[in-house]
Amino acid sequence: MARKNSPINVDRRKFLAGVAVAGAATAAAPQKTPVAAPIPDRGSSGLRPSAQMAAAETAMPRELPRAHMADGSDFMVDVIKTLDFEYLPANPASSFRGLHESLIDYGGNKKPEFLTCMHEESAVAMAHGYFKAAGKPLLTLCHGTVGLQHAAMAIYNAWCDRVPVIVVGGTDLDAAKRPPGVPTVHSAQDINALVRDFTKWDDTPVSLQHFAQSFVRAYKIAMTPPMGPVAIALDGGLQQAPIHENGERLYIPRYVATSPPQGDSGAVREAARLLANAERPVIVVDRAARSAEGMKLIVELAEALQAPVVDQGGRMNFPNTHYLNQSGRGNALIGQADVILGLELADYWGTVNAFIDNGEEDGTGLREPRTKNGVKLISISSTGLLTKSNYQEFQRFQVVDVEMAADAEATLPALIEAIKAAIPNDRKPAIEKRGEALRKAWTDGRERAKGAAAVAWDASPISTARLSMELWARIKDFDWSLVSSGNVSNWSKRLWAMERYYQWLGGPGGYGVGYGAPAAVGAALANRAEGRFSVSIQSDGDLMYAPGVLWTAARHRIPLLSVMHNNRAYHQEAMHVQRLANRRDRVAVLGHDRCPIGTAIENPDPDYAKLAASLGWWSAGPIKDPNELAGALEYAVEVVKAGEPALVDVWTQPR
């Protein structure tokens, strides 16, 4: 696309508003609309055009022959605005300067509001966390090649976690016209190829109308279960070239949500028959609940069967205060089960099989079934509708007896009804009795957890149980949301009361370290609008991937209480190296640290309180004495309640 530097001397916003309104107004029955004349400024509308507007759309605009034409990126903003994005986290870049300028000057920096990020990975992860708290996607912009490569891990996390993110990558396609030097180094024939293996769809529009179609299509695809990130490569020339005055007819397709896929009725009946007649059914859930409604449905399903639920935690699937939540003894239950229902499991094989990393089988470890012979396996998962080849997040192949390639949440109403109809009357007493046993098991499990929490209660470094419960005492009376958590032995799930959908948001999906901090900020942004108190348990190694996101939170006044789980190591890796050293009968060399060389984050010890303070946060720590924790947390809570972020650095036990 040709570039043209022209002085802007007309009211471009009013001009393009006409185009946008015309598009939105006709979206119910998409059709081409002539470029409109200037009309009074107004927001986009789904209403049909008035007579006045219709006249304005069809009459010859008097100014056009002599006015500078609005640039393409203004129209792009009109398209973007129809989809109601609240925010746009991004790191600025020349390849999308046209769209950037249009967003803030033509679009008024509202819906979406540009959030300044210091790394593309942070921007995408913010969008990731935001979606899981808000249920709405965000748009982000990436600089072609370099920015998209920075963003790649966060996009992969979103892909694995089935989270929609709309990624627009700027690029300069026309080799004959693109600026020489750096912009050319940062351009590629096909930047989307960088992320094509882990995006649901991508496109490279070559005209403005093409952009409008691609963008709305991208949104639609991203939001249809199985959800996922999408990418649009956006030519710099297309952003900056004027809208042609003679004959270009632009419209904006209307977004209509696609219904999620539901399980086949025959498969639903067969699953219901198996579950209704099972002696020891177990329900395993991972990313099953896409919404609060999904959580209610899983409760209804479990209660209908009086079946234990093992929540693998990809989402907030099931309240941990419900007696049927038996996640703490999941492997034992799976081992006894005669029917297992898996809902949106990321790893069905790993659910019903054990992997023992002990070096046997030529060093690859043992694999052995967890289940007893004759167990019937049922799966409802939309991931079966979207399997690619290269990246292996689809996990090992597991044979199941009834498999539905369908969205679990959308299928549950039919399954629940089918189960209620299928339960024989003579089985109802046994089902009730099953529930009574599970009530006792739940109570016993809570008491055991309390006993375990007390063991190192006064330890220094501070135990993760103490950390979790000191934190819980300070937030439990608020409308709180645990937006991210490092590996602290699941104390929040074991001892907090988690009952609302937004109180647990799951993990990164792709296990990419560096997700926690930016996802927490993104989710806290979503929670801010709802008046929720956001808290994260922040791992040290995770924060150090891209700590610049702390500045973004301070800059945009995103209230978040971040409590550090600072074990001063990449602890998973410390254990891996130790395991291999033992296996080879060698002493793992620690150097001057506590962990094998290459795995410690100490000497020098990062001062996260100072780091956070330098980036605009209130902060305290490092706290090593458990008795000093309460005071620091209480102060930090007040800071967050006042609308600012606060970080408390705590030296902790490893897990």
Place this chain on the structure above:
Amino acid sequence: MRAASYLALAALAGGLFLAQGGALAASAENGRHVFMRAGCWQCHGTMGQGGAAGPKLAPDPLPFDALSSFVRTTNREMPAYREGVLSDADLADLYAYLQSIPKGPDPKTIPLLNR
């Protein structure tokens, strides 16, 4: 409780170990050093309290013979520690350290666990 406090119990722990028939003079102080150096704390915590990566070892550790046998021969998730990596003397000291770790408070007496 800090290391200094454990050491106050070390002599007692070592003595108990000997009284149970152990052939080695065990040192809880060295045992704590071994526990850290050998990486036991990475999965079990510095006080052997256990967690997501490993079970609780203390207080009230397994009998020495059972623990020693497991450490030397296990082929499950935990890697075996053979003599070339962890000597018999160090294993005895490590056990003395585990024995020296006092019980935590009764969970019923901790307000944060009972709200």
